[in-house]
Amino acid sequence: MSLLLKGNTGDWEMVIGLEVHAxxxxxxxxxxxxxxxxGAEPNTQVSLVDAAMPGMLPVINEIAxxxxxxxxxxxxxxxxxxxxxxxxxxxxxxxxQGYQISQFSQPIxxxxxxxxxxxxxxSREVGITRIHLEQDAGKSLHDQxxxxxxxxxxxxxxTLMEIVSEPDMRSSEEAGAYLRKLRSIMxxxxxxxxxxxxxxxxxxxxxxxxxxxDELGTRCEIKNVNSIRFVQxxxxxxxxxxxxxxxxxxxxxxxxxxxxxxxxxxxxxxxKEEAHDYRYFPDPDLLPLEITQDFVEGIRAxxxxxxxxxxxxxxxxxxxxxxxxGLLAAERVTADFYEEVAKGRDPxxxxxxxxxxxxxxxxxxxKSIEESPVSAATLGGLIDLINDGTLSGRLAKDVFEAxxxxxxxxxxxxxxxxxxxxxxxxxIEAEVDKVxxxxxxxxxxxxxxKDKLFGFFVGQVMKATCGKAxxxxxxxxxxxxxxx
Amino acid sequence: MPLDxxxxxxxxxxxxxxVPEGELEGLAAEMEKIIGWVEQLDEVNTDEVPxxxxxxxxxxxxxxxxxxxxxxxxxxxxxxxxxxxGFFAVPKVIE
Numbered sequence: 001m002s003l004l005l006k007g008n009t010g011d012w013e014m015v016i017g018l019e020v021h022a023x024x025x026x027x028x029x030x031x032x033x034x035x036x037x038x039g040a041e042p043n044t045q046v047s048l049v050d051a052a053m054p055g056m057l058p059v060i061n062e063i064a065x066x067x068x069x070x071x072x073x074x075x076x077x078x079x080x081x082x083x084x085x086x087x088x089x090x091x092x093x094x095x096x097q098g099y100q101i102s103q104f105s106q107p108i109x110x111x112x113x114x115x116x117x118x119x120x121x122x123s124r125e126v127g128i129t130r131i132h133l134e135q136d137a138g139k140s141l142h143d144q145x146x147x148x149x150x151x152x153x154x155x156x157x158x159t160l161m162e163i164v165s166e167p168d169m170r171s172s173e174e175a176g177a178y179l180r181k182l183r184s185i186m187x188x189x190x191x192x193x194x195x196x197x198x199x200x201x202x203x204x205x206x207x208x209x210x211x212x213x214d215e216l217g218t219r220c221e222i223k224n225v226n227s228i229r230f231v232q233x234x235x236x237x238x239x240x241x242x243x244x245x246x247x248x249x250x251x252x253x254x255x256x257x258x259x260x261x262x263x264x265x266x267x268x269x270x271x272k273e274e275a276h277d278y279r280y281f282p283d284p285d286l287l288p289l290e291i292t293q294d295f296v297e298g299i300r301a302x303x304x305x306x307x308x309x310x311x312x313x314x315x316x317x318x319x320x321x322x323x324x325x326g327l328l329a330a331e332r333v334t335a336d337f338y339e340e341v342a343k344g345r346d347p348x349x350x351x352x353x354x355x356x357x358x359x360x361x362x363x364x365x366x367k368s369i370e371e372s373p374v375s376a377a378t379l380g381g382l383i384d385l386i387n388d389g390t391l392s393g394r395l396a397k398d399v400f401e402a403x404x405x406x407x408x409x410x411x412x413x414x415x416x417x418x419x420x421x422x423x424x425x426x427x428i429e430a431e432v433d434k435v436x437x438x439x440x441x442x443x444x445x446x447x448x449x450k451d452k453l454f455g456f457f458v459g460q461v462m463k464a465t466c467g468k469a470x471x472x473x474x475x476x477x478x479x480x481x482x483x484x
Numbered sequence: 485m486p487l488d489x490x491x492x493x494x495x496x497x498x499x500x501x502x503v504p505e506g507e508l509e510g511l512a513a514e515m516e517k518i519i520g521w522v523e524q525l526d527e528v529n530t531d532e533v534p535x536x537x538x539x540x541x542x543x544x545x546x547x548x549x550x551x552x553x554x555x556x557x558x559x560x561x562x563x564x565x566x567x568x569x570g571f572f573a574v575p576k577v578i579e
Contacts, residue, residue: 026549027549027550027551028547028549028550028551028552028553032553032554033547033550033551033552033553033554034551034553034554034555035551035554035555041557041570042557042569042570042571043557043560043561043570043571043572044554044555044557044570045554045555046554046556046557046560047553047554047556048553048556048559048560049553050554051560059545059546059547060544060545060546060547061546061547061548061549062546062547062548062549063549065546084537089498091500092577093572093574093577140577141571142576142577142578144569144571145568145573145576147575147576148566148568148573148574148575148576149573149574149575149576149577150568150569150571150572150573150574151571151572151573151574152570152571153560153572277498279498282535282537286544287537287538287542287543287544288537288544289544290543290544
């Protein structure tokens with residue numbers, strides 16, 4: 001897929017790399033026993049370690065190590081049996097230590113890969129450079145007081161995985177696909193809940209532009225964008241800004257920029273040259289983190305089937321199209337729901353009902369599949385009624401609507417509304433006769449060669465029976481009567 | 485390693501220590517001596533010697549993922565120069 005941008009001096013190519021900060025699912029923090037739950041009263045989930053009181057020492061949480069390894073395995077990455085924690089030095093009001101404990105030269109996870117699912121069923125591989133463990137900072141509230149900033153340290157010390165991609169993406173769509181896939185994999189693994197609104201998944205985007213085939217251009221980093229849509233918007237805007245700047249004879253400065261979701265633009269965040277002088281050095285409070293191959297293999301053995309494997313299996317076992325398989329496999333709950341519906345039934349019909357009618361209803365009402373008004377078992381029951389001839393496809397849609405509203409079983413709705421399909425040939429014959437009698441002129445036209453009118457007759461019969469006639473039987477009867 | 489005034493001023497800025505202009509020269513000389521003393525280590529050939537993380541042979545201790553700490557806001561905020569509504573209150577940080 002070619003995704004070049006047109007400029008005045010020719011075509012331009014975007015080069016995008018993403019740094020994702022993913023909050024690890026855990027009870028306690030990376031180096032302290034304080035809780036991590038979202039939304040607590042300010043500073044109530046802070047230990048003296050997180051507040052950086054003198055003499056407090058960090059002790060690593062085993063779950064942080066496990067989750068990082070699990071994520072690395074999910075991304076088919078190199079797991080480093082020895083990794084080292086370093087101090088990244090900078091001053092900010094929400095960083096009480098004056099440094100962040102992070103991993104610099106020896107991260108716990110090395111190179112891996114991720115497969116992007118793109119439009120039209122295409123896919124593309126993007127390299128993962130590394131994953132390292134680090135502490136989150138506290139939260140600053142700038143708008144609570146005219147002259148003060150308020151600091152809440154509840155988030156201070158919570159475990160983050162920083163997942164760094166190679167600069168392999170070439171469009172905002174690919175960046176979006178990367179984030180969706182990464183989030184999907186981490187949700188399958190149970191290592192990060194992927195909630196961007198609550199800040200458990202945050203993205204920094206590195207963007208540069210070049211003429212295809214040229215050396216890499218100077219990049220800008222856009223910080224802390226909190227939705228996939230905004231990441232894509234920020235990238236689009238930033239690429240255009242850089243192209244215009246260069247084409248007007250300007251030079252792109254390597255800098256950190258902020259995205260303004262209000263107007264869809266980016267602006268310089270800080271120009272302090274010393275802001276980037278982090279003076280990393282190994283944290284003397286922490287020995288190197290050593291894990292064994294057995295530890296890694298134990299985690300590998302517990303990995304669930306991941307979205308790529310599930311998608312392939314849905315295509316192979318159920319004969320689903322690539323896009324449907326990808327859609328169903330993207331979230332574990334959706335995949336499980338689909339498999340329950342498909343069990344012992346026509347898998348393609350099950351797919352059509354889940355991705356068509358059900359997703360339609362969920363999208364319209366803004367509900368997740370966990371909140372679905374129709375359970376997998378009930379939807380399966382509806383499909384059974386289609387298969388045994390009780391319901392036509394059209395009637396089934398009416399029944400489904402009633403099921404969504406009432407939450408009742410398909411069979412109950414059919415009984416209550418008297419929606420049962422009429423397949424009895426003699427009853428249908430009577431209706432057909434009536435339609436043919438009432439439309440004598442059309443019958444004559446049809447017999448004179450206007451074949452298209454067949455559909456008209458079918459429609460009239462269906463209308464006369466309020467959609468309850470079995471369309472297959474109607475077709476047969478009509479053919480017999482008109483052909484004779 | 486020779487150390488000039490500008491480098492000392494930069495280190496002071498990074499460490500958020502205000503150093504009057506008049507003291508830079510003296511500090512440069514002092515720091516040069518300290519670094520010079522440490523630089524004696526360069527005389528030892530450390531090729532292929534792994535970095536020593538600790539003088540005692542122990543492993544990094546691990547902790548179970550259990551909530552065992554926190555919920556001590558009064559203690560956490562006790563030394564804060566200013567606080568409000570359970571937050572630390574600091575001079576406005578402008579981005």
